[in-house]
Structure formats: C-alpha cells, structure tokens
Amino acid sequence: MPYTAEQPKRRESNDDLRARIPGWGADLDPKNRPAVPRERFDPAATGAHWDFPDRQPEKWPRERSVEHKMLTPVFGTTVPPRGVSGVLRKYAYREYSEGQAAHWLILLAADRVDAVESHLLSFASLRPDNPITETGVLSELTRHGYSSRVGRNRADVKHQWMDPILVAGPWVLAAGLLYTTVRALARRR
Amino acid sequence: MRAMVYRGPYKVRVDEKDIPPIEHPNDAIIRVTLAAICGSDLHLYHGMMPDTRVGMTFGHEFIGVVEEVGSSVQNLKRGDRVMVPFNIYCGSCYFCARGLYSNCHNVNPNATAVGGIYGYSHTCGGYDGGQSEYVRVPFADVGPALIPEWMDDEDALLCTDALATGYFGAQLGDIHEGDTVAVFGAGPVGLFAAKSAWLMGAGRVLVIDHLDYRLEKARTFAHAETFNFAEYDDIVREMKKTTDYLGADAVIDAVGAEADGNLTQHLTSAKFKLQGGSPVALNWAIDSVRKGGTVSVMGAYGPLFSAVKFGDAMNKGLTLHMNQCPVKRQWPRLFEHIQNGYLKPSDIVTHRIPLEHIAEGYHIFSAKLDNCIKPVIVPSQSA
Structure with a gap:
C-alpha cells in the first residue's frame, strides 16, 4: 500500500525465482548490463580505423x-x-x-x-x-482469416474493416471517375 | 536478384533488382540467407513513416554470407557467415565514440534525429534492406560480426534486432531486485523484454496485450503474469489494483506507433497519419508506473508529434528512458545468456515464409492471422 512507508511484500523469494526462472538475477548487478552506463567513451571499441570516413561519391544532388x-x-x-x-x-x-x-x-x-x-x-x-497479390489478401483464405478474428476479443477488429476501404477505395474512386469521364465524352459525341 | 519491393500502403511484391554495388571502400555486399519482418516494418507497410518511397526494399533484420568487400575492409572476407545489426553506423562520430551506435551522425543525410537503419525509409537514410537476396552493408568493419560457430541461424537472426532491443528495453527500465515490471505489448520485443526483466532481478513481470495467443506465449516463454486489456474497462486501474495501488516500478512500452486500445488515437495516427504514432501504450505506461518510477520506450514512433500525457509524467516524477537499441553493444552479454540456456530467441518464430510469398507474410503479420508472432523470410536461394 502506498499509503504507508513499507516496501510491498514480495510474492516470491529470490531463491524461489532462481529455481523457477532460468538465469534469474544474472544481470542484477548493473556492471553486467551492457547498456550501463548509457554513454561510454571508447572509440577504439567500434572497429573503425579512420577518424572521419572516406566520402561516398555523390551521384546526384x-x-x-x-x-x-x-x-x-x-x-x-x-x-x-x-x-x-x-x-x-x-x-x-x-x-x-x-x-x-x-x-x-x-x-x-x-x-x-x-x-x-x-x-x-x-x-x-x-x-x-495487382492489388490482390500485392496485399497478400488471399492469405485470409489459407491462414485462418475468420477464426483468427472471430470470438478472439481482439481490439484491432474494431478498425480492421477500414483497411480494405483505405486500400481499395482510391482504385474504386479512380475507376468511377474514369467511367464517368468516358461516358460524358461519349455522350458529347 | 529477387527483392521485396514496397508498392504503396499495404502493398508489397517481389521484383527483379540489380545486385547492389560497392559504393564506399568499407562496404560489403552480403548474400542474405535469412531475414525477418519486424513489427516496426508494419509502420512502413501501413504508410506511416514519412519518405517511404515506392520501390524501396525493407528489412533491417537479416543474416547472410559475405559476397564481396570494399578495398578498405579488414575484418571480413568473402564466404564469412555474418549477422548484421539493424543500425548502420560509422564507429567514429561523436555519438559512436560514446557507444550510441543507433544515433550515428555520419550515415543519414535525411535526418539528424535518427541514425541509419537498413530498409527503413529515407527518413532513416535511404538504404535498401535485407528482405532480398543481396544487400549493401556500409561500414563492414564496424557493424557486422561473424556468427559464432555454436549459434544457429534463427537465433543469430533474432539477435540483429528483436532480442537485442527487448534486452536493451529491460535495461532502460533500470530494474532493481524484486521490482514489479510491466511490459505493454507481447510481440517479439515485448516477449524478449519480459524475459530479460527476470535476468535483471525483477520480482514480478506483467505483460499486457489484446491477443490471447501472444499472452499465452508470454506465460510459457517469458514466465509472465498476463492481462488482456480488451477484457477490462480500464487497464490502468487493473495495473493499480494488481500492484496494491502503488503502480509498477518500471514499465516498458514495447508497442509503439500502432497501439490499439483507443480508437481515436489509432485512427488519427495509423489510419490518417495526423500523429507520429498512437501513444496509447505509452500513456498507459505513464499512468501505470508508480511515482518516481521508470518508463522505458522501445516501441517505434514516427517523427511527427504524438498526443503523449506529459503532464502525468512530470507530476509523477518519472524517468523516461528511450532509444533505438545500439545492437552490437548487447551482443557479448546476450551470447553468454544464449550459451547458458537463459535465452532461446528462435522459440518465438512462428512462420517461415519464402521471399516469393512476401506479400502474404506481411498480411499475415499485419492482420495477426494464424497466431503469428514472428515471421522469418527465406530467400529462394536459401530455401
């Protein structure tokens, strides 16, 4: 409880954790953690054998x-x-x-x-x-598209229905526009 | 050569491309033997990362065999079997000299806020990635390393990003003996972060996601207590309840830009690109950690602004730690953990997909079909 000063009671002792989890506490000492300290000045450690690298040719601006x-x-x-x-x-x-x-x-x-x-x-x-092959959408049929979603209580199902609209929408709109334009031109003639 | 090619949001295919040439004396050309799709590749796939150009090849997790080296390369030779960290870095700039390999200043002309990453848009330098048969690897004497004889290919592959990033994320959590650590996200990085939290001496590890099959993996692989946030009205309240209203000592955001759980946040970021990312998991992390605690951010976000609850972070006196992982710094210790049997990275691989079926691979991973956790890509020459 944060309302009093004591540290919360541990659920498991170190020994229990060590017995249950392979490697528990191996990096307990920060000295064993390679990201500590965050900055460590050691330019010789990188393998670079230059102070400043050769310049790659710039083939266009x-x-x-x-x-x-x-x-x-x-x-x-x-x-x-x-x-x-x-x-x-x-x-x-x-x-x-x-x-x-x-x-x-x-x-x-x-x-x-x-x-x-x-x-x-x-x-x-x-x-x-080819929007069919490039979206990989056919894997819906071979990789359990229905059963991967239905009854799974997934939060992303709430918006996944928008994806086909976002992908196919511009194609449908473009096709509609093309059809309307061609039809209008044909009528003028 | 055959290579994955981006064709616009939600669309990829395999095309013929030229084998990349040596462009700098310290380049190497690597023949890719295995690659992977990373969760952060999905941000590119969904069109969220600015300056992602049609025709680019993605893939920052790969291993392979050295095919050709530039004139100044000293440490590698043709035929060497190598693992390549996802960071491209020079080894000699201000940041590299201080171990901040992911923040190299000499490899990305397009942005100063991020270093170079293979196949990760022009915002990260405009380099093609490894979901292909061959890839150009700059600074071959700095980034790549020989794969140890005893290490199998899939373990090596996962060391190039997901495992190293998860392990790094746990370190940034500044975990002390007996701490309660919460990890948002049970994808590859979240699973490895949860597993690594125990190595740092955590007393409890809680993993939160909305995909039951991934939470099952978090229980069996990472020995974690799990929470499906879709089953609760308010996951922050649940985090408080389970920690006796103190909050977790450290919380790791292993979700990033496409977090679910708040439809408005998700729509404004992932669908309409008005934010750099949906900071739902990050906001939950800020609210679930105890006052004075640490939030470690491993989830990737785009460079545009995001609606983060900074007031809560300030008022709670939180320490926020974050960075792209400097991968190679993690390797010596990670190799020890793998050899000791504490970590078995390839246990999370669920799908092995031929490069020619890359579009299906992206769709399966993106739509979370078929209990997918980690898809590995096998180039045709390696199949």
Whole structure:
C-alpha cells in the first residue's frame, strides 16, 4: 500500500525465482548490463580505423536535412527522387527543418503522390500493380482469416474493416471517375 | 536478384533488382540467407513513416554470407557467415565514440534525429534492406560480426534486432531486485523484454496485450503474469489494483506507433497519419508506473508529434528512458545468456515464409492471422 512507508511484500523469494526462472538475477548487478552506463567513451571499441570516413561519391544532388552542416560521408542510394513526389520531397528537405511539422507533412503527402504516380506508371509497364497479390489478401483464405478474428476479443477488429476501404477505395474512386469521364465524352459525341 | 519491393500502403511484391554495388571502400555486399519482418516494418507497410518511397526494399533484420568487400575492409572476407545489426553506423562520430551506435551522425543525410537503419525509409537514410537476396552493408568493419560457430541461424537472426532491443528495453527500465515490471505489448520485443526483466532481478513481470495467443506465449516463454486489456474497462486501474495501488516500478512500452486500445488515437495516427504514432501504450505506461518510477520506450514512433500525457509524467516524477537499441553493444552479454540456456530467441518464430510469398507474410503479420508472432523470410536461394 502506498499509503504507508513499507516496501510491498514480495510474492516470491529470490531463491524461489532462481529455481523457477532460468538465469534469474544474472544481470542484477548493473556492471553486467551492457547498456550501463548509457554513454561510454571508447572509440577504439567500434572497429573503425579512420577518424572521419572516406566520402561516398555523390551521384546526384542528394537531398539532406537542413539540420546537417554537410552531406554525411555515407548515405543510401535507393530510389532517388522522381516525378511530382520528388519535387515535393526536395522542397520539404530544402525549406523546412526536422523541427517543423510542415517538413514531415509534405513528406507524407509526397508518399501518397508517389503511390499514385507509381501505380499509374505500372499500367504502362509489363507488370502492372495487382492489388490482390500485392496485399497478400488471399492469405485470409489459407491462414485462418475468420477464426483468427472471430470470438478472439481482439481490439484491432474494431478498425480492421477500414483497411480494405483505405486500400481499395482510391482504385474504386479512380475507376468511377474514369467511367464517368468516358461516358460524358461519349455522350458529347 | 529477387527483392521485396514496397508498392504503396499495404502493398508489397517481389521484383527483379540489380545486385547492389560497392559504393564506399568499407562496404560489403552480403548474400542474405535469412531475414525477418519486424513489427516496426508494419509502420512502413501501413504508410506511416514519412519518405517511404515506392520501390524501396525493407528489412533491417537479416543474416547472410559475405559476397564481396570494399578495398578498405579488414575484418571480413568473402564466404564469412555474418549477422548484421539493424543500425548502420560509422564507429567514429561523436555519438559512436560514446557507444550510441543507433544515433550515428555520419550515415543519414535525411535526418539528424535518427541514425541509419537498413530498409527503413529515407527518413532513416535511404538504404535498401535485407528482405532480398543481396544487400549493401556500409561500414563492414564496424557493424557486422561473424556468427559464432555454436549459434544457429534463427537465433543469430533474432539477435540483429528483436532480442537485442527487448534486452536493451529491460535495461532502460533500470530494474532493481524484486521490482514489479510491466511490459505493454507481447510481440517479439515485448516477449524478449519480459524475459530479460527476470535476468535483471525483477520480482514480478506483467505483460499486457489484446491477443490471447501472444499472452499465452508470454506465460510459457517469458514466465509472465498476463492481462488482456480488451477484457477490462480500464487497464490502468487493473495495473493499480494488481500492484496494491502503488503502480509498477518500471514499465516498458514495447508497442509503439500502432497501439490499439483507443480508437481515436489509432485512427488519427495509423489510419490518417495526423500523429507520429498512437501513444496509447505509452500513456498507459505513464499512468501505470508508480511515482518516481521508470518508463522505458522501445516501441517505434514516427517523427511527427504524438498526443503523449506529459503532464502525468512530470507530476509523477518519472524517468523516461528511450532509444533505438545500439545492437552490437548487447551482443557479448546476450551470447553468454544464449550459451547458458537463459535465452532461446528462435522459440518465438512462428512462420517461415519464402521471399516469393512476401506479400502474404506481411498480411499475415499485419492482420495477426494464424497466431503469428514472428515471421522469418527465406530467400529462394536459401530455401
């Protein structure tokens, strides 16, 4: 009880715990805990044999946070910015620091634009996007989709019904828009 | 090579990609033999992490065999069997020199608030990940390590993130002998955090989740008392009751950005991306810990703001500890625990999925089908 000074009574003694739990107390002494102390100055421990790393070649103007003084010596090179999403991403990096919500909100918006651009581009390729195979939704039939949810008292079932709408909704809307446009054009003729 | 490729929220597939080249003298190219899907990959999969680009390959948990090394690599050679921590780090910056490997300042031009992580969006540096046949590993003399002869592949794989992170989370809880430790989340990290809490000398370990099959695992694997929050009107009140109204001494948030339990929080974050994450578990942790206690945050959150109950944390005089795990610092001690039989990481693996079926793997893990706890990805060449 927190209303008096005593330490709460232990349910199990150390001996009982040691008998029940393999390794109980092996790291009781903080000296055995590798994350303690949090900071430990030991540059020789890392394996680095440089004071500052060689610089990786910059093959295109690499976008970077304005909170960096310079381009870091090493960086990822996958998926350079492209299209409208690329313009948005470069703008977010150039104009806003990580401390500003606009930086992240523009990047999130660029992600959505990127998805639309990529889906449209895929239709001009030999491998168009396939929402059935790419969502893995068929595993609902082979991996107990129904029995994994029903009668399980899962909290996430309250919102999982939204997922298909969020995934398929834009496709249905786009198809509807396309149909309406084509029909309107046909009527004009 | 065959590689998992992100195609937009909730959509992934396997595509042909070029084998990554050496881009820096201390790079290595690793042929991946096993990879895993992490709970935090689901934040990318659901489109929550800013600057996640279509075409990126995810995967920050992987092991493999060295295929090629750059001109300055001294510690690895072709054919070595290696485990690769999820952190990309230089080993020489201000932060690395102080052991903060997950906070390296030399590997992520896109953000200063986070270090480099394989396959984890451009916000974490724009590196492709290991859910593929090959992956570029920067600073090969710093991050990767030879897998000990006695260690099996799945144990090594889980050391690259989930086990190390759970163990680190328990350490950040600053656990003292006999403490009551509550762990929110019975996913891989939560299970390992609960198991590790005993190593630190906990007197009671409580695990909270809403998935009964995971709570069952928490009882059998982590010897924990369990609570299904969906069965209670108010889990915080239950935590107070079970601790005789004191609160737990340490609470670990092993859930992160997509926490369930409050529909508004979940919708505004996971579905509509208006928050960096749904801080339901974190808020429960703040309210369930005793005054003067410690909250350890291992759950991953995005960089945007989240509606955290900071007033309660301040008024209760809490210590909040958090960080991405500096994985390699944990390994020597973790290896001892595995060798001594105190930890058997691969016990939590439930699914082994060929890379070609990656879309099903993500869906099964995301939708929590088939009692999934930890899916391992097997590239076709290793199958």
